[in-house]
Amino acid sequence: NNYYQTNNQGHLIIGGVDALELAKNYGTPLVVYDVAQIRQQFQAFQQAFTNLKVNSVISYASKAFSAIAMYQLINQLKGHIDVVSGGELYTALKANFPTDRISFHGNNKTKEELALAVENQVGVIILDNFHEIELLEQILNNTSKRVSVMLRVTPGITAHTHQYVQTGQEDSKFGFDISSGQAEQALLKVQANKQLKLIGIHAHIGSQILAVGGFKLEVKKLMHLIREWAQKYAYQPQILNLGGGFGIRYTAQDQVLAPDIFIKEIVQTMRAYAQKYHLELPEIWIEPGRSIVGQAGYSLYTIGSSKTVPGIMPYITVDGGMGDNIRPALYQAEYETVLVRCPQAEPKQVVHLAGRYCESGDILIKQASLPQVEAGDVVAVLATGAYGYSMASNYNRVPRPAVVFAEAGHAQEVIRRETYADLVSHDCFY
Ligand code: LLP
Numbered sequence: 540n541n542y543y544q545t546n547n548q549g550h551l552i553i554g555g556v557d558a559l560e561l562a563k564n565y566g567t568p569l570v571v572y573d574v575a576q577i578r579q580q581f582q583a584f585q586q587a588f589t590n591l592k593v594n595s596v597i598s599y600a601s602k603a604f605s606a607i608a609m610y611q612l613i614n615q616l617k618g619h620i621d622v623v624s625g626g627e628l629y630t631a632l633k634a635n636f637p638t639d640r641i642s643f644h645g646n647n648k649t650k651e652e653l654a655l656a657v658e659n660q661v662g663v664i665i666l667d668n669f670h671e672i673e674l675l676e677q678i679l680n681n682t683s684k685r686v687s688v689m690l691r692v693t694p695g696i697t698a699h700t701h702q703y704v705q706t707g708q709e710d711s712k713f714g715f716d717i718s719s720g721q722a723e724q725a726l727l728k729v730q731a732n733k734q735l736k737l738i739g740i741h742a743h744i745g746s747q748i749l750a751v752g753g754f755k756l757e758v759k760k761l762m763h764l765i766r767e768w769a770q771k772y773a774y775q776p777q778i779l780n781l782g783g784g785f786g787i788r789y790t791a792q793d794q795v796l797a798p799d800i801f802i803k804e805i806v807q808t809m810r811a812y813a814q815k816y817h818l819e820l821p822e823i824w825i826e827p828g829r830s831i832v833g834q835a836g837y838s839l840y841t842i843g844s845s846k847t848v849p850g851i852m853p854y855i856t857v858d859g860g861m862g863d864n865i866r867p868a869l870y871q872a873e874y875e876t877v878l879v880r881c882p883q884a885e886p887k888q889v890v891h892l893a894g895r896y897c898e899s900g901d902i903l904i905k906q907a908s909l910p911q912v913e914a915g916d917v918v919a920v921l922a923t924g925a926y927g928y929s930m931a932s933n934y935n936r937v938p939r940p941a942v943v944f945a946e947a948g949h950a951q952e953v954i955r956r957e958t959y960a961d962l963v964s965h966d967c968f969y
Contacts (some may be wrong), residue, residue: 542788542834542875542921543882548764548905551879553837553921554945558879561950562839562917565941568859569839570928572604574946576613576835579926580798583618584827587802591798593823598642600783600828603925604836608944608953610634619662621826632659642826646713650674662733663687663771665741665780667714672728672735679734687823688729689739689780690715692722694760696903698745698753700786702792705756714742717764726768737774739824740764743782749794751804758805762812769818779804779821785830790873798830828923836924838864838940839879840903842916843895852906853890857918860894861901862937864920864927868900870966876907879917884910892918936962 544552551558554573561571581597587605588595598619601609613620619640619728622628631641641661645652648664648671656664657678666672666688679686691714697708712760715722729735744757768774788795806823813820840857847853866872876892883890886908894901903920912918931939938957943950 542609542766542838543877543919545882549881549883551877551882553919554950555948556945557916557951558839558919559836560881561945562841563942563944564950565952566956567841567917568857568863568940569841570863570923570940570942571837571839571950572832572942572944573835573837573925574944577832578616579841579927580617580827580831581613583798583828584802584825585616585618588806588823590799591803591806593806593820595822595825596778598640598780598824598826599831599884600826601631601931602931603828604832604927605630606942607634607953609832611637612944614640619724620823621828625649625655628655628659628661630904638662639698642689647671648674650678654678655795656688658682663689663738665689666725666729667691669725669728670814672725675735675905677730679732682734685734685736687736687738689741689776689778690722690725690737691741691743692717692764694742694744695755695766695909696744696753696756698748698750698757698784698862699875700747701750702751703748703750703756705883712884717760722764722767726772726774730774732746734765737776739776739778739821740782741824742825744784745766746784746947747786748784749786749796751796751801754781754784754801754805755808758808762809762816765821766818767815777822778824779809780824783826783828783830785825785827787830787833787922788923789833790875792873798827803955812916831925833925834922835920836927838920838927840918840920842912842914842918844914845890849959855887855890855909855912856895858895858905859940860896860903861898862894863931863940864903864923865930865932866926867905868898868902869930873928874904874922875916876904876909876920878910879919880913881910882919882969883924892920896937933957933962 693714695707695709892904941956942954
């Protein structure tokens, strides 16, 4: 199994650090990132484009995991980032992330958020709707500022896991619809304002996509749009932003494609189209989130109570759950788990790995295979690095876990564990 590594004591190691030590030093539940894995994934996307000699930008979708340290890491890798809120933008600013490499997304950015973005000269604002264009125009009015923007369009494709569907007029809250002419209207509106510099077109077709077909269709649709706009309005975008969505391995059922396979197919499709219609190849941007941090993240938990009743599958309960990873409860997401002191031990039982939250649906893994375990044992749930901590809550007033970066045998806390004092720090007496 190459989805985790062990040391000579047979313990799980993450970033070269013994996960039992991590649990002991920082407590559980604990989120640990193998930083080298994050670097490798990011660089695999960069390298794929370089090999094909295509101008590209890898913009990390930071909603997957946002933290000052994470922005510092992406900065080291010379990448771009996507932010989707004033809060993510603020965090990136605190990390001294170069603002010209920030893209600002969202389907309901407030005027304050847009003003913060303009004031800090973010690289590009990705326009989602007419209301937003108006807000931005109000902000720019009576200034001499110019802002780079892209238009988010809905190409009528939705892709999830291995399937994709064409949905004609796409039913989505995001972006300007193409087939009804909304996108074209947005183009004219933006072009009419000299303070808005339209550098590209954006689309995003889904998440946890495990096949390349949806991306190829997306490329064709967007290239078609570009061709139309070039003919009709002499408009040629410099950039085609294809969004994120590259799938990862959660369980053995997920057949994942390496970044270079996705990128090769995308670029080939784009080149073929461009050649056929004598178009210039635009610069390609992608926005991977999950595929950058997902498999690099591990959640460590300590086993506590268990319940065994004849005729039902045993419940083994850990000290975390839906508060630090809501994906199983929210999306029926599946994960694998290993016993940290001996990940290679033969499975001896099939159990429900339950969370500690007061809700029946708080089961981290249904039918998890585990060796014999006892209270006090530490287990790791694998591939929790994307949308785990970033969607964490204080449900049941449980403090959020700490987050640790581990690399080359060295571990460092990058988000402190919340304390009970943190939990009440915003409460007021009445
Ligand atoms: N770009 C845009 C415009 C997006 O909306 C998203 C994700 C991404 C990039 C990054 O997609 P990724 O590469 O991470 O698949 N909470 C859900 C996932 C929501 C994704 C929303 N948009 C989950 O836990 O599965």
